[in-house]
Amino acid sequence: MTARATTTDTLMIASPLDVLQRLCGALSAEAQPVPSCPVGEDAVGFEAAWSDVESLQQWRDVASSGPKVAAVVVAVWPEAHVAAPLMSMSPAEFARRAEWPFLAWYAALGAAISRCADGGTIVALVERPSPLDAAGWAPECGQADAVEALVRSLARSEGPRGVRINAVTTPARVAPSQPIAPAPPLSTYPGRIDVEVTDAVAMLLGAGVGGVTGTVVHVDCGRSWR
Amino acid sequence: MTAGGSTRVVLITGASGGVGRGIAHACAELGWTVWIAARRRLEGEQVAAEVAALGGVGHFVECDASLAADLDRAVATVVETSGHLDGVVLNATSGLSPKPVVFTDVPLTDLEDHVAVSLRGLYLLAKATYPHLLRSAGSFVVLTSEAGFEGKAKLSVYAAVKAAQRGIVRSLAREWGPQRVRINCVAPLAGTPAMERAFEMDPEMAARVLGRNPLGRMGDPATDVGPIVRFLLSDDARYLTGNTLMADGGSCPIA
Numbered sequence: 001m002t003a004r005a006t007t008t009d010t011l012m013i014a015s016p017l018d019v020l021q022r023l024c025g026a027l028s029a030e031a032q033p034v035p036s037c038p039v040g041e042d043a044v045g046f047e048a049a050w051s052d053v054e055s056l057q058q059w060r061d062v063a064s065s066g067p068k069v070a071a072v073v074v075a076v077w078p079e080a081h082v083a084a085p086l087m088s089m090s091p092a093e094f095a096r097r098a099e100w101p102f103l104a105w106y107a108a109l110g111a112a113i114s115r116c117a118d119g120g121t122i123v124a125l126v127e128r129p130s131p132l133d134a135a136g137w138a139p140e141c142g143q144a145d146a147v148e149a150l151v152r153s154l155a156r157s158e159g160p161r162g163v164r165i166n167a168v169t170t171p172a173r174v175a176p177s178q179p180i181a182p183a184p185p186l187s188t189y190p191g192r193i194d195v196e197v198t199d200a201v202a203m204l205l206g207a208g209v210g211g212v213t214g215t216v217v218h219v220d221c222g223r224s225w226r
Numbered sequence: 227m228t229a230g231g232s233t234r235v236v237l238i239t240g241a242s243g244g245v246g247r248g249i250a251h252a253c254a255e256l257g258w259t260v261w262i263a264a265r266r267r268l269e270g271e272q273v274a275a276e277v278a279a280l281g282g283v284g285h286f287v288e289c290d291a292s293l294a295a296d297l298d299r300a301v302a303t304v305v306e307t308s309g310h311l312d313g314v315v316l317n318a319t320s321g322l323s324p325k326p327v328v329f330t331d332v333p334l335t336d337l338e339d340h341v342a343v344s345l346r347g348l349y350l351l352a353k354a355t356y357p358h359l360l361r362s363a364g365s366f367v368v369l370t371s372e373a374g375f376e377g378k379a380k381l382s383v384y385a386a387v388k389a390a391q392r393g394i395v396r397s398l399a400r401e402w403g404p405q406r407v408r409i410n411c412v413a414p415l416a417g418t419p420a421m422e423r424a425f426e427m428d429p430e431m432a433a434r435v436l437g438r439n440p441l442g443r444m445g446d447p448a449t450d451v452g453p454i455v456r457f458l459l460s461d462d463a464r465y466l467t468g469n470t471l472m473a474d475g476g477s478c479p480i481a
Contacts, residue, residue, distance in 0.1 A: 046346055050338050057334045064330070085401050086349065086394070087356055091294070094349050099341050102390065106337060106383070110330050131396055138397035142345065145374070145393035146386040152377025153385050157329055214377070 010205070011115055013063065013108045014075040014125075019173075022194040023125075027073060027202065032066075034076050034108050035059050037100045043092035049099040060107040064114035071205045072112040075125040076105045080173055083136025097139035102146055109150055119162040123204045124151050125197065128169035130190075130223035133176050140174055148216050155214030164213035168200045171220050185222030196221070235308040236459055237261040237301065239291040239351065240318030242269035244418035245369060247276075248447020249315055252456045254282030259308050263289040263300050264318075291318035292342035294350050301354040311358040313459035316351050317369045318343055320387075324424035326380035337383055344387035348394055356407065363406040367458045368395055370411040370470060372478035380428070388413075392470055399468030408467040410458045414451040415474035417444035441475035450475075 012029035014020045015036065024031050035056060039048040078101050089097070105126075112122050128144035129137040151167045158165060175190035184190075191197055200219045203209065218224040236253055240246045242264035250260045254277040262277070262285065264270040270286040277284030285307065289300040304311055320340045327336075348368060359366060373381055374388030391411065398409045415435070421444070425432045436442065445451050454473045457463050472478055 046342075053334050053338070060334070086398060087353060087401070089349075091349075094346070098345055098349070098390075098394075102341055102345065102386070103334060103337055106332070106386070107334060110332075114330060129397070134397040135400035136397070138394045138401070141393035141397040142390035143393070145396075146390035149374050149377050149385040149389035150382060152375075153379055153382035154329060154377070156377060157379040157382075 009069040010071040010073065011069045012073045012075070013112055014073065014077075016077060016079065019077060020075055020193070023073075023075075023198050023201065026194065026198045027205070029073060032063055032111070034104055037078060037096055037104070039092055039096040039100055043095065045091050046095045046099060048092065049095035049103065053103070056103065056107050060111050063111035066115055068117035068120075069115055070117055070120045072116050072120070072122045073125060073201060073205070074108050074112045074122065076101060076108050077127055077173075081140075083174075083176070085136060086138040094139065098142055101139075101143050105143070105147055105150065109154065113154060113158055113163070116158070116163050121205055122154070122163065122165040123201050124165070124167045125201055126167060126169050127174055128171060128218070128220075129174045130171050130220050132223065133171065133179055137174055144169055151216070152214045159213060164210070166204045166212060166214065167216045168197060168204065169216060169218045169220070170197045171223065172197065179223070184220070189221040189223060191219050191221050233259075234312045234459070235259040235261070235304065235310055236313035236315065237263055237304050237311060237355070238315040238317055239263045239289065239347070241315075242266045242273055244420055245414055245416050245447045245451055246315070246317040247273050248416065248452040249317065249455045250277050250284070251280055251448040252452025253277075253459070254280035254284065256456070257281050259283040259285070261300075261304050261308075262286045263291065265290050291316070291347045291351065294354075297350050297354045301358065305358055310362055311355060312362045312364045314351065314355045314359065314364070314366045315369065315455060315459070316348055316367070318347060319369075319420075320344065320384070323381070323384045324420055324427060326428050328380060329382050332383060340383045340387045345390055345394070348391055352398065356402070359407045360405055365459045365463065366407070366409040367455050368409070368411045370413050372413050372415065372472065372474055374413070375478055375480055396468055403467055408463070410463070410466060410468065411470040412451070412455050412458065413470055413472050413474060413478070415439070415445050415477050416447045416451050418447060435477070439475045439477040443475065445473060445475055
């Protein structure tokens with residue numbers, strides 16, 4: 001890790017923690033797990049994603065009520081999926097990959113802004129297939145763009161109290177094993193969570209970026225140009 | 227005449243008023259067959275009549291754009307009646323869209339209506355129409371919003387679902403392209419009843435919206451936005467997919 005957050009009180013609202021624990025450790029962050037997706041393998045429709053919204057609302061209320069912190073990292077990652085054409089997805093799979101993550105991200109970011117102290121900073125870390133590699137990842141592409149918009153909405157609403165909020169994207173778990181031409185500029189594509197991604201998150205949490213809010217940093221080794 | 231011919235058949239959701247109605251008018255001017263899919267029968271049938279008066283063939287089909295059964299039935303009706311389907315416009319949006327709410331005050335239960343119409347609705351409409359677009363090498367257009375690019379402090383859910391639509395379209399363009407089916411977005415800024423309601427709920431909004439617009443006016447759904455959507459539906463746009471065209475008078479510079 002080449003940069004380090006200057007804050008000593010960092011909260012990480014995240015799932016799954018087993019995937020993100022090294023990032024959490026590198027940032028010396030307190031972990032706040034996000035409830036897991038309620039859409040089981042036997043689900044047949046969209047309803048399962050919305051079957052327990054009240055519990056998620058209660059989780060948001062509880063997660064929002066802790067002490068204020070200077071920095072919050074939010075990473076609501078689903079269980080790992082495989083690339084699949086949208087036209088082949090069942091309603092339940094769409095609910096699992098698109099609807100529940102949308103709901104969970106909204107709840108988690110709500111908790112984050114409640115917990116973030118005035119003058120603090122928030123980083124949303126979202127999985128994003130690079131545009132050239134977007135086939136098979138429609139829900140995940142949608143989720144990434146949704147989080148970017150949520151970050152920009154919050155940059156506007158929280159800016160007056162000095163809170164900065166930015167996003168880091170990574171294709172680490174959603175990149176194809178053999179990207180289509182041209183090859184990504186850096187041989188380290190798609191990037192490592194505990195190296196390049198952690199560095200970018202730490203940079204945005206740290207000193208020296210005080211005028212940066214509502215931005216998105218694509219940590220995909222040059223695969224994206226916008 | 228824009229390529230496409232008078233036999234072109236298009237389906238527009240949420241077309242009983244506002245931008246959808248404007249798109250229907252623009253398509254009617256070229257003699258296209260336009261199916262108005264909406265929940266409001268009276269208003270939808272009126273727009274279908276307007277399509278006929280403008281030189282097109284207008285039809286109404288009752289449809290809730292968030293329900294699979296409704297969309298499947300609507301698409302089946304279109305194909306059985308008109309024989310084929312060349313273009314689809316997803317224009318429906320949640321009735322909660324213009325309601326300003328502070329982020330942390332949004333009840334999570336409110337999210338489902340936004341998601342059901344804008345995200346689930348996109349998935350369902352795409353599933354229902356893709357087999358027909360495959361046969362016609364057709365075109366699918368999603369009405370998104372500049373809110374999806376820049377975010378909105380008090381319309382955060384709306385901004386997020388509109389952004390998510392763009393991401394899904396980016397992926398679908400790559401999935402559908404090899405089969406010659408195109409999909410694009412349009413981000414309009416137009417004077418509509420929905421926009422008027424938004425202005426009423428947020429009195430400072432009009433100044434914010436118009437003050438940044440270099441052309442200094444709201445777009446007209448039929449003459450400013452409709453032709454851009456019609457272009458994407460036509461063969462003139464045969465080499466365009468995965469894009470978002472900003473039909474907003476320069477209000478939201480993204481380039």
